Amino acid sequence: MDKDSMSDILLDVRELDVSFDTHTGKLHAVNKISYAVREGEVMGLVGESGSGKTVSSYSILGLLKPPAVINGGRVLYKGRDILGLSNKEAAAIRGREISMIFQNPMSCFDPVFTIGSQMTETVLANDKTASKAEAAARSIDMLREVSIRNPGQLMRRYSYELSGGMLQRVMIAMALLCKPKLLIADEPTTALDVTIQAAIIQILKKLQKQHNMAMLYITHNFGIVAEICDRVSVMCGGYIVEQGSTDDIFYSSAHPYTQLLMKMVPRMDTPLSEPLPYIEGLPSDPTALGEGCVFCTRCPYSRDICREKKPPEVSLAPGHTASCWLRADNASAESGRPSV
Amino acid sequence: MNAGDLLVVENLKKSYKVRDKTGRRMLIKAVDGVSLAVLRGETLGLVGESGCGKSTFGRTILRLTEPDSGRIIYDGADITRADMRPYRRRMQIVFQDPYGSLDPRSRVYNIVEEGLRANFPKYSADRLREIVMELLESVGLEASHAYRYPHEFSGGQQQRIGIARAIAVEPEFIVCDEPVSALDVSYQAQIISLLKRLQDTLSLTYLFISHDLSVVRYISDRIGVMYLGKLIELGTSEEVTLYPAHQYTKALLHAVPAADPRAGRAKVYKLTDDIEDLSIPEKGCRYCRLCEKAAPVCFEEEPILREVAPGHSCACHIL
Numbered sequence: 048m049d050k051d052s053m054s055d056i057l058l059d060v061r062e063l064d065v066s067f068d069t070h071t072g073k074l075h076a077v078n079k080i081s082y083a084v085r086e087g088e089v090m091g092l093v094g095e096s097g098s099g100k101t102v103s104s105y106s107i108l109g110l111l112k113p114p115a116v117i118n119g120g121r122v123l124y125k126g127r128d129i130l131g132l133s134n135k136e137a138a139a140i141r142g143r144e145i146s147m148i149f150q151n152p153m154s155c156f157d158p159v160f161t162i163g164s165q166m167t168e169t170v171l172a173n174d175k176t177a178s179k180a181e182a183a184a185r186s187i188d189m190l191r192e193v194s195i196r197n198p199g200q201l202m203r204r205y206s207y208e209l210s211g212g213m214l215q216r217v218m219i220a221m222a223l224l225c226k227p228k229l230l231i232a233d234e235p236t237t238a239l240d241v242t243i244q245a246a247i248i249q250i251l252k253k254l255q256k257q258h259n260m261a262m263l264y265i266t267h268n269f270g271i272v273a274e275i276c277d278r279v280s281v282m283c284g285g286y287i288v289e290q291g292s293t294d295d296i297f298y299s300s301a302h303p304y305t306q307l308l309m310k311m312v313p314r315m316d317t318p319l320s321e322p323l324p325y326i327e328g329l330p331s332d333p334t335a336l337g338e339g340c341v342f343c344t345r346c347p348y349s350r351d352i353c354r355e356k357k358p359p360e361v362s363l364a365p366g367h368t369a370s371c372w373l374r375a376d377n378a379s380a381e382s383g384r385p386s387v
Numbered sequence: 388m389n390a391g392d393l394l395v396v397e398n399l400k401k402s403y404k405v406r407d408k409t410g411r412r413m414l415i416k417a418v419d420g421v422s423l424a425v426l427r428g429e430t431l432g433l434v435g436e437s438g439c440g441k442s443t444f445g446r447t448i449l450r451l452t453e454p455d456s457g458r459i460i461y462d463g464a465d466i467t468r469a470d471m472r473p474y475r476r477r478m479q480i481v482f483q484d485p486y487g488s489l490d491p492r493s494r495v496y497n498i499v500e501e502g503l504r505a506n507f508p509k510y511s512a513d514r515l516r517e518i519v520m521e522l523l524e525s526v527g528l529e530a531s532h533a534y535r536y537p538h539e540f541s542g543g544q545q546q547r548i549g550i551a552r553a554i555a556v557e558p559e560f561i562v563c564d565e566p567v568s569a570l571d572v573s574y575q576a577q578i579i580s581l582l583k584r585l586q587d588t589l590s591l592t593y594l595f596i597s598h599d600l601s602v603v604r605y606i607s608d609r610i611g612v613m614y615l616g617k618l619i620e621l622g623t624s625e626e627v628t629l630y631p632a633h634q635y636t637k638a639l640l641h642a643v644p645a646a647d648p649r650a651g652r653a654k655v656y657k658l659t660d661d662i663e664d665l666s667i668p669e670k671g672c673r674y675c676r677l678c679e680k681a682a683p684v685c686f687e688e689e690p691i692l693r694e695v696a697p698g699h700s701c702a703c704h705i706l
Contacts, residue, residue: 096571211437240436240598245642267572270644293648311576312601312646 055085056123057261058107058145058229063120063130065102065111076102078285078341079120084229084278087259091276091293093266093308098282100265104231106130107263108145109137124229143173146227150234152214156206163202166190166221173225189220193250212243216250223254229261236271248275269312273297278366281305284341291367301361301369304342340372348373392460393560393592394425394448399457401440401447416667417443419616420457422692425560430586430593432607432624434600434639439613441596442483445562448594449478461560476506479558483565485545489537495548496533499523502556522551525588526581543574547581554585563595567602579606601643604628609698612636615673618692622699632701634678672704680705 065077077099084090092100105111107122109132122130129140141147149155156165163186170182177185183202190198193216206214215235222230232251236244252275255262264276272279272293279296281289281304289302300306339354340346346353352372361374401418418440425431433441447454450471459467466474482488489498499519503510510518520530526547537545546566553561563582567575583606585591597603603610603624610627612620612635620633631637667673671686678685684704692702 095573241600241642242436242638245644248644268644269646273646273648273650274644297646297648308573309646311572 056083057086057088057125058084058263059121059123059126060103060107061121061123063103063106063122064118065099065106066116066118068114068116076115076285077106080280080282080285080287082280082287082290084261084263086228086261087255088278089255089262089264089276091264091266091272091279092282093269093272093279094282095267095308097284099285100282101233103282104147104233104263104265107231108141108147109134110147142169142222142227143225144227145229145231146222146225147231147233148215148218148222148235150237152211152218152235153206155218156214158205158207160205161202162204162206162209162217166202166217166224169221169224185224186220189224190217192223192254193217193220194246195220211239212247215239215243215247219247219250219254223258223260226258227260229263230255231263231265233265234267237266237268244271251275269309281308286341286370288342288371289369291364295364295367299363299367301363301367301374302342302371303346303348303373305369307347340370391426392424393427393462394594395458395460396424396444396448397422397458397460399444399447399459400455401443401452402455416616418447418454419667421613421616421618422457423611423618423621425592425594426608427559427592428590429608430595430606432603432610433594433596433613434598434603434610435613436598436639438615440616441598441613442564444613445480445564445594445596449480449562451480476502476556477558478560478562479553479556480562480564481546481549481553481566483568485542485549485569486537488549489545491537494534494536495523495528498537498548499533499551499555502552506556518555522555525554525585526551527577541574542570543577546570546574546578550578550581550585554589554591557589558591560592560594563593565597566595568597568599575602582606600628600639612639615667617673617702619674619702620700621692622696622701626696626699630696630699632695632699632706633674633703634680634705635674638677672702 060083061081062079063077063081064079067074067076080103082090092104094100102111102115106117107129111117117130120130121128124140124145129137156162163183166186167179167182170177170185171179186202187198190201195201195216201217209217236247239247248271254260266272276293278292279290280287281296281302283304289296289300289305296305300309337354339356340349340358343349343353350372358370358372359375360368360370362368363374399418399421403415403417405413405415407413421444423431433444435441443452446452448459450466454467457467458465461474461478496519499522500515503515503518519533523530523533528544528547528551537548540548566582567578570578579602582593586593595603595606607624609622610624611618612627612633614635620627620631620636627636628640631640668675671688672678672690675681675685682705688704690702690704692700694700695706
């Protein structure tokens with residue numbers, strides 16, 4: 048993959064800043080984050096609850112409602128800023144160019160309408176030239192693509208009749224009906240059993256390759272990241288603390304938070320005698336961030352500078368950056384500037 | 388029954404009569420003849436996916452729901468139909484939903500103290516307060532947390548409150564019903580470590596129920612695997628996770644995503660969309676329709692649990 052080719056970039060998020068005005072104060076959910084997703088690439092957005100990963104993805108499709116406030120930044124889709132679009136303009140992109148699947152499939156379907164009617168509705172809403180029969184045919188084809196063996200029968204069923212795994216597949220099929228260029232997946236398998244999760248990920252991988260579709264995959268599970276993502280952005284307390292290719296993150300991770308987060312994933316192959324490592328304390332409270340690094344209160348390597356100033360973004364290798372004072376020392380030493 | 392067994396369960400059955408959404412009456416055999424023993428001081432992990440009956444099993448042995456048939460023997464006494472009051476202190480539970488299991492109108496102090504006051508009526512108010520504060524500290528909370536309400540805490544902290552409540556009455560045996568499934572990955576590790584530490588300091592025996600095999604592996608001495616109401620494999624953690632005998636156990640193990648980009652996933656996962664496929668077949672092995680190695684006998688006869696290695700048993704025809 049040609050990393051330097053700028054024409055490839057499909058989604059370019061620049062300095063996105065979102066906060067919530069709550070009665071207890073301003074909750075700064077997303078702090079000037081930037082990342083880019085190229086055509087056909089899968090970008091993983093990883094972090095704990097409250098890291099801002101979901102809020103940042105909702106803002107892409109204009110799904111945020113008050114008390115959310117977008118303070119600044121741009122979201123460029125194919126070069127065009129889609130952040131300030133009216134609901135009507137955003138609706139034209141939603142489903143057609145950029146589609147989204149969510150964690151809880153049951154809440155995305157209307158229980159009083161059949162699956163079929165909801166799928167054909169989606170096709171007809173986005174393609175004014177299609178007839179009802181065409182919409183139904185396309186829906187059935189799409190259901191087959193997500194390994195539904197009896198799509199005709201499924202079209203007549205209601206959402207409450209289906210298991211979580213099946214609904215999630217239907218949701219994927221619905222999201223892909225209009226062949227979007229970008230699919231945003233917000234923890235789609237978190238609520239599912241592990242064997243169903245494995246099958247769903249297999250389906251997503253297959254479809255992603257087949258349609259050369261870009262994906263923004265939000266998860267807290269590094270195992271899934273390893274399996275499906277090309278690039279990764281690690282978020283903590285509303286900041287991106289590390290960003291790089293999947294290989295960079297797994298084999299040369301630079302930020303202590305990334306390393307600890309990965310270590311905490313229970314693995315099947317480590318000796319049983321080793322204790323499960325964990326991070327002391329709680330994920331940062333987004334209403335009470337201090338002047339320093341967002342991770343400093345929980346970082347085992349934090350020093351005075353970490354608590355006093357926000358670390359700069361340091362480039363470790365082409366496409367691999369980390370925001371950490373530990374790494375800043377090396378970089379500034381190389382560039383000749385005095386290290387802190 | 389051996390001397391070391393704290394809990395022995397014999398052929399436990401529990402079914403629910405339900406009506407499905409179209410009004411049809413159905414019998415859900417949640418637990419369909421499960422027998423196992425939990426040794427004093429050990430952690431027995433019970434693993435399986437949604438609908439396998441593991442949570443029902445955990446609740447039934449505590450008589451939170453009544454069994455249809457079978458026997459439950461706790462510390463040598465048959466408690467299947469006994470008055471549970473003398474046992475409630477000794478057998479406790481930590482629930483899956485941290486917030487849902489705490490009374491939102493009670494302060495943390497009262498939630499933890501309630502069981503203490505009921506079981507140790509002779510304790511003075513001062514002594515009770517002392518114990519509650521010690522308990523909160525032992526689960527990683529602070530004295531200042533005692534006078535707050537559950538909604539003021541994160542999921543991980545709420546679970547700690549639930550654990551403090553469970554250990555308050557000095558139990559011997561705790562059923563941990565998916566205690567970390569609703570928590571963020573960073574909290575999961577914290578809570579598991581806490582549970583392990585408490586087990587050592589308080590000499591506890593755990594039945595640890597979870598759908599997450601990688602988590603269960605860390606805390607369990609032995610692991611039992613359930614599928615559609617039956618125990619299909621039982622052995623030490625090492626045996627079951629390194630040398631799984633049942634095809635379903637193998638599928639569960641392979642399904643855990645490895646945190647290594649270069650590890651490809653060799654197995655192709657079969658998915659089924661027929662609801663009927665997920666129900667218990669009329670005859671034969673429950674797993675036969677999804678099993679890679681199913682042979683004709685698997686569709687005819689239900690396999691029984693038998694020993695395949697010392698301390699390792701499995702219910703499968705193809706071994």
